[in-house]
Amino acid sequence: QPVLTQPPSVSGAPGQRVTISCTGSNSNIGAGYGVHWYQQVPGTAPKLLIYVNVNRPSGVPDRFSGTKSGTSASLAITGLQAEDEANYYCQSYDNSLSGSVFGGGTKLTVL
Amino acid sequence: EVQLVESGGGLVQPGGSLTLSCAASGFTFNFYWMTWVRQAPGKGLEWVATMNKDGSDKYYVDFVKGRFTISRDNAKNSLYLQMNSLRAEDTAVYYCAKYNNYYMDVWGKGTTVAVSS
Numbered sequence: 481q482p483v484l485t486q487p488p489s490v491s492g493a494p495g496q497r498v499t500i501s502c503t504g505s506n507s508n509i510g511a512g513y514g515v516h517w518y519q520q521v522p523g524t525a526p527k528l529l530i531y532v533n534v535n536r537p538s539g540v541p542d543r544f545s546g547t548k549s550g551t552s553a554s555l556a557i558t559g560l561q562a563e564d565e566a567n568y569y570c571q572s573y574d575n576s577l578s579g580s581v582f583g584g585g586t587k588l589t590v591l
Numbered sequence: 592e593v594q595l596v597e598s599g600g601g602l603v604q605p606g607g608s609l610t611l612s613c614a615a616s617g618f619t620f621n622f623y624w625m626t627w628v629r630q631a632p633g634k635g636l637e638w639v640a641t642m643n644k645d646g647s648d649k650y651y652v653d654f655v656k657g658r659f660t661i662s663r664d665n666a667k668n669s670l671y672l673q674m675n676s677l678r679a680e681d682t683a684v685y686y687c688a689k690y691n692n693y694y695m696d697v698w699g700k701g702t703t704v705a706v707s708s
Contacts, residue, residue, distance in 0.1 A: 482635060516694035518636070525686060525698040526628075526636060537696065569636050573693045579650050580626070580638035580693070 483508065484570050484583035491589040497558045500586045502570030503551060508581055510551035513573040517546055517555045520585075521566045529568070530555060557588070565590045593617035593697050595687045600702030607677050611702055613670040613687030618697075621645070621665040624690040627672050629683035630701075637683075640672065641690055655681075677706045 485503040492498040502515060509515055514532035528537050530546035533553065543564075545556045557564055570583040599611040613625070626641040640661040641650045649661050660673040670687055682705050688695035 514693060518695070520636075525700050526695070527698070528694065528696050531694045531696065532692070567635075571636075571694065577652075579641065579652055580628075580695075582636045582638065585635040 482584040483574060483577070483581035484572060486568075486570060486583035486586045488584070489587045489589065491591055492557075492560045493591045494560050494562065496560050497556060498560060498588065499557075500555045500568050500570075500588070502553045502555070502583050504553075504572060504574075504581075505551055507576040508551075508572045508574040509548065509553060511575055513575075515546065515548050515553035516571045517544075518569045518571065519566050520569065526569065560590050562590050564588060593689075595689065595697055595699035597685065597687050597699045597702035600685065600704045602705045602707065603677055604708050605678060605706055607706070608673070608675045609677065609704060611672040611674070611685055611687075611704070613672075613699060615668045615670065615687075615689070618689070620663075620668040625661075625663060625670045626688050626690040626695060627661060627670075628686045628688055628695065628698075629681075630686070631680070631683040634683075639685070642670070674704070677704075679706050682706045 517530040518526040519529045520526040533548040567585045574581045594616045596614045627639040642661045658676045662671045684701040686701045687699040689697040
């Protein structure tokens with residue numbers, strides 16, 4: 481079972497806003513480690529979307545934003561577009577495992 | 592252009608061994624930690640191993656400890672993953688990634704490992 485918990489799926493119509501939650505514990509997100517988000521279109525490699533809770537790499541549209549509070553984090557996508565249809569993963573560091581941990585992934589469907 | 596290219600995947604029998612390679616270019620390889628992440632068919636991402644800049648520190652997920660070894664050759668800008676005692680559940684796409692401040696900012700396209708008799 482993944483250490484971080486994400487909903488298996490979310491959906492929204494073009495132009496709408498969706499959020500994806502990521503819940504951890506006091507040994508990872510709650511310990512102050514950053515939460516990072518990746519986008520993976522099926523059949524391709526993951527791509528960094530948000531790093532250290534709120535930061536977007538160059539080239540990532542500002543429609544994507546991240547927040548973190550306590551032992552949880554969220555990814556918000558506004559102005560949904562068909563090209564946003566993908567799987568999204570959260571990731572953090574866990575000090576009890578001494579390594580990275582991922583969420584199980586959330587499949588975003590654009591209706 | 593920053594690039595990571597994995598190689599060495601293939602079909603191997605249970606109990607067999609395989610060594611994956613990752614060739615890095617476009618950045619100063621010995622400045623960064625590096626990591627391996629895998630993805631079983633139809634499943635999510637799973638961290639496998641991480642190594643620091645000079646190779647003196649290595650970290651593994653529990654289910655590969657004692658079977659997998661991460662290593663690097665900074666002179667060749669290359670990262671490796673030696674995998675022994677392979678099991679069917681090790682079947683996955685293995686990604687090499689640049690590890691920067693606890694996140695993976697550059698990923699390779701992956702190499703596929705299939706463990707089957």
